[in-house]
Amino acid sequence: MTPSAIPGPIDPPARLLMGPGPISAYPSVLRAMSAPLVGQYDPYMTQLMGETQELYRGVWATSNDATLLVDGTSRAGIEAAIVSLVRPGDRVLVPVFGRFGHLLAEIAERAMAEVHTIETAWGQVFAPSAIEEAIVRVKPTLLALVQGDTSTTMNQPLDEIGAICERHGVLFYSDATASLGGNDFEADAWGLDAATAGLQKCLGGPSGSSPITLSERAVEVIRSRGRIEAGIREDGDASAADFVRSNYFDLGMILDYWGPRRLNHHTEATSMLYAARECARVLLLExxxxxxxxxxxxxxxxxxxxxxxxxxxxxxxxxxxxxxxxxxxxxxxxxxxxxxxxxxxxxxxxxxxxxxxxxxxxxxxxxxxxxxxxxxxxxxxxxxxxxxxxxxxxxxxxxxxxxxxxxxxxx
Incomplete structure (x- = not known):
């Protein structure tokens, strides 16, 4: 390519993004992303990771130690949660009231779960009693439920669902991509075992980082699954079903990366870490x-x-x-x-x-x-x-x- 054929620098047009997301980012988030890079084991980097975890505990309204980021868009967080919590053959129940319920079902199917869905008309939400009836009938390992589905604009009430899941021994996961930061979300008070989000909606950042929080019960389930490190199974008599069907989205490995041992898993997306930290900081500061x-x-x-x-x-x-x-x-x-x-x-x-x-x-x-x-x-x-x-x-x-x-x- 000759110099004259090389495109000029990026110069996007001015836009006011008033759709369902992505949206215009807070100016301070864009400034944070332009900060100099540091190495992934630089003390400053590990300090920022710890600060980011604590900030997101405030955003999620949780005391969960396992509160961190999955590098990737909000769908990366969804996939990490589902493939890490579900073994092949497990029953997963997905109440569907819009496009993104279908997405949860698809990801669970790719994790080789036995997926069951219940549906309501687009523009409506589920009564807790309807979800409990389905739980009693299906007997799932995991309930996967969208909170806010932008395809329909509906906000599914979650405040009674955690108690229902606890009563029946079911893990409770919610996708809060479109709702976190702009609608009530009480991870601990509502009994969530896992929840994921993205930056590009109410949190006011760019797509590319997925905050996640996990209860102790969810962490125990994730830790109970076999791990493969350097090609060697730690649990020699484990079956293939015990292993997470992804390396990148294996939350057991990601927890070790974010935990005190800082075991290498991937190279942290530094600029996205800066952005995610600033999104949470801005929210909690206001x-x-x-x-x-x-x-x-x-x-x-x-x-x-x-x-x-x-x-x-x-x-x-x-x-x-x-x-x-x-x-x-x-x-x-x-x-x-x-x-x-x-x-x-x-x-x-x-x-x-x-x-x-x-x-x-x-x-x-x-x-x-x-x-x-x-x-x-x-x-x-x-x-x-x-x-x-x-x-x-x-x-x-x-x-x-x-x-x-x-x-x-x-x-």
Whole structure:
């Protein structure tokens, strides 16, 4: 390649990311990522790892010693949790109320589990009694349950599920990728055995690191599985089913890497560690409850705003996540073309959806750094103009006025 053919430096356009994620990162998180690298066993690196673990105990509301990061996107954390907790042949129960429940089921199937699902209509959540009935019937080893599913915007209540799982001797795992930091999550109080998330939604960072927390019971299950180090089985009479079906996502090995022995497993993603630490630091500095309340208010303002524009909201609003709303695309408005106009003319990104909702709804997020008044009002003002351009009849200023009233009421 000649010098003239080499692309220029990265220069992304300015965007206001108001979709279901990823979102615009906190400026301090981006600054943290530009800090100089250190070696993975540098004392400063190990100090940051310890600080990050303690910060995320505050984010998760847990005292779990096994609170750390899995290097990779939020899906890396999901896969690490499931493949490390489940042996081939174990029964796994997955209540599905959106696309990401299907993802948990697929990952469990790839871990060679016997997967059972129950389903409810998209836009609804499960009653605890329905989950308990399925647990009694299926007798699973693990319940894998999404908390907030951005495909439907629904927030599954978890506060009664841990006690149900404990009553029946079931491990309880939740994917909190889309919900952690913007909605209530009480890992210890709710009886979670394992929970994973990502940075790119309410935590206000880039995709690429997955916070995880594990109860002592989950750690015992993980430690009970055989390990292979340097190609040698430590437990000579263990069957193949005893071994985690992944090296990179073997939480037993990752726990040793993050633990006091710092056993080599992989090279830590240093810049992502910086980002994850700063996401947690920013959240706890503002105050965990205050951040959740900021998401609640901004979510309520966006909900009022889209209704003020005459749009119909999808799903059971009583169980909607704080940080994302789905709205029906008005009849006659080309959904993808309108989204493209919003991006091209205003630099604002909103989302489409999946499966039965593809082409039917837009998903608009208010999360992390963008859970703030100016971002919400700017998005609603731009959306009004785009809707008018494509022939929709909308009240002048209806969205901005309704959202502003919510913020004034919360002040």
């Amino acid at each position: 105050g965990r409850d205050a951040v959740i309340e900021r998401h609640r208010v901004s979510g309520a303002a966006m909900l009022a705003g889209v209704e003020g524009l005459g749009l119909t909201v999808f799903g059971d609003v009583a169980h909607k996540m704080n940080n994302v709303v789905a709205v029906e695309i008005p009849a006659g408005v080309p959904g993808d073309a309108a989204r493209a106009a919003l991006l091209e003319d205003f630099g604002i990104e909103i989302g489409t959806s999946f499966g039965p909702l593809h082409g039917r709804v837009w998903r608009i997020g208010t999360m992390g750094y963008n859970a703030r008044e100016d971002a919400v009002l700017t998005t609603l003002a731009a959306l009004e103009q785009v809707l008018r351009r494509f022939g929709a009849s909308v009240p002048a200023g209806g969205g901005v006025d309704a959202a502003a009233d919510v913020y004034r009421g919360a002040a």
